[in-house]
Amino acid sequence: MDEHIYRRNSFKQREKMRKKRKRRKIFFSSVGVVLVLGAGGLFLKNTLLPMIYKVEDSFEKAPEPEAENPGETAKIEELPEVKEFTPKRPAEKITPEKAVPEVKDLKRLKEGSNHSYEASAYAYDTADVKAWMRGKKDFEGEGKLAFLTFDDGPHKNTEKVLDVLKRRNVPGTFFLLGDTVEKNGTPELMARYIQEGHGIAVHSYSHDYGYLYPGRSARADRIVEEYEKTRSQIRGLLGEGFDTHVFRFPGGSMSWKNIEEAQSALLSEGIVDIDWNSMSGDAEPKNRRPATPEAMGQYAMKTFKDNGDRKVAVILMHDVQNATPEYLDHLIDEFEEAGFAFGILK
Ligand SMILES: [Zn+2]
CATH class of the missing domain: 3.20.20.370 (Glycoside hydrolase/deacetylase)
Incomplete structure (x- = not known):
């Protein structure tokens, strides 16, 4: 009898275990799916989309190379506004000697000596x-x-x-x-x-x-x-x-x-x-x-x-x-x- 009970119990238990394993399988499969989707999303966001945007950017930028518009470039380099403003600065405070350090000819006579610098x-x-x-x-x-x-x-x-x-x-x-x-x-x-x-x-x-x-x-x-x-x-x-x-x-x-x-x-x-x-x-x-x-x-x-x-x-x-x-x-x-x-x- 003990054996019978054991068998019945063991049958119930096995059934229980089988269901448990099934639930576990479903749970882990779901987790797996979520992970795969998440990783895929990240890949899409961080790698694939920027690549696509980059390609799109290069297509957008391509039609306006600077070399094809020399007039614009020249205008930017001229900066006429800066020239107009320069004289308003206190020029007497920025003497050429102070602004540009003297470049010495090292082979010339060092002042007050018998040899070169x-x-x-x-x-x-x-x-x-x-x-x-x-x-x-x-x-x-x-x-x-x-x-x-x-x-x-x-x-x-x-x-x-x-x-x-x-x-x-x-x-x-x-x-x-x-x-x-x-x-x-x-x-x-x-x-x-x-x-x-x-x-x-x-x-x-x-x-x-x-x-x-x-x-x-x-x-x-x-x-x-x-x-x-x-x-x-x-x-x-x-x-x-x-x-x-x-x-x-x-x-x-x-x-x-x-x-x-x-x-x-x-x-x-x-x-x-x-x-x-x-x-x-x-x-x-x-x-x-x-x-x-x-x-x-x-x-x-x-x-x-x-x-x-x-x-x-x-x-x-x-x-x-x-x-x-x-x-x-x-x-x-x-x-x-x-x-x-x-x-x-x-
Ligand atoms: Zn001598």
């Missing part, structure tokens, strides 16, 4: 270079620095020296004599020094040892006077914007007595004198002068090493020597291969 990037204070060169201060920059310096010009060889420097893309500092500027200087040459990235310094007016150092003793007044005379000479060719604070004593500072007084007199005018710690030997007596262009380049490196082998080289050369344009390439090679960058003195 562009050369400012590698122009070093002479007082620093002097201290680095003598080991009184550590050079804390990256790598090593070389200063090519050319004394006693301008001269007929100067242009050749400038040609080499230009080809090698290396700057130098030219220590000019007022006397030779008067004889050989032209506005074009002075401008070339500046435009090609070099620095201009003073090396006295006369280079006359007897006048500047009578009895081998430095005359501070004459040295300052010759400095000023030479600067005026250069200003006559480059303009009043030129100034230089760099000086080299003819024969070097170490050759003369009483040099401290001259150095102080120059310093009181903001002028720093500088010697060298390397030389090409181009002005050495014949018996000591290196015999070949290659040897002159090597001599500069040797003298640099003999003088302390520091990170900063100030190399003495003379553009008045015929050998200079010939050995200069070798000298640059020596220092470039040893990892030096090149700067100018300011």
Whole structure:
């Protein structure tokens, strides 16, 4: 009996379950239909309709291309109303200088200096270079620095020296004599020094040892006077914007007595004198002068090493020597291969 009841119950239960499954099937089918319809609606709204509208838009826009109506475009660009209104603005407040920033020619002389705006990037204070060169201060920059310096010009060889420097893309500092500027200087040459990235310094007016150092003793007044005379000479060719604070004593500072007084007199005018710690030997007596262009380049490196082998080289050369344009390439090679960058003195 238990079995009978069980069977009857189980039959009822199975029937119940079957109906339940059917209801569930209908319910899920309905949900499925709703979902499919919803997704279809979204697709229609977000994707299909915009595409249709787009196509319609392009059909609407197509018949009026701007190019076919040049008269209209020209009218829009002219904007005559703006022109009429412009003078009503307070024009005096908008000066051309303020409205348009000055575009500088970076190769022209930087006001109050001895080099171009562009050369400012590698122009070093002479007082620093002097201290680095003598080991009184550590050079804390990256790598090593070389200063090519050319004394006693301008001269007929100067242009050749400038040609080499230009080809090698290396700057130098030219220590000019007022006397030779008067004889050989032209506005074009002075401008070339500046435009090609070099620095201009003073090396006295006369280079006359007897006048500047009578009895081998430095005359501070004459040295300052010759400095000023030479600067005026250069200003006559480059303009009043030129100034230089760099000086080299003819024969070097170490050759003369009483040099401290001259150095102080120059310093009181903001002028720093500088010697060298390397030389090409181009002005050495014949018996000591290196015999070949290659040897002159090597001599500069040797003298640099003999003088302390520091990170900063100030190399003495003379553009008045015929050998200079010939050995200069070798000298640059020596220092470039040893990892030096090149700067100018300011
Ligand atoms: Zn000299």
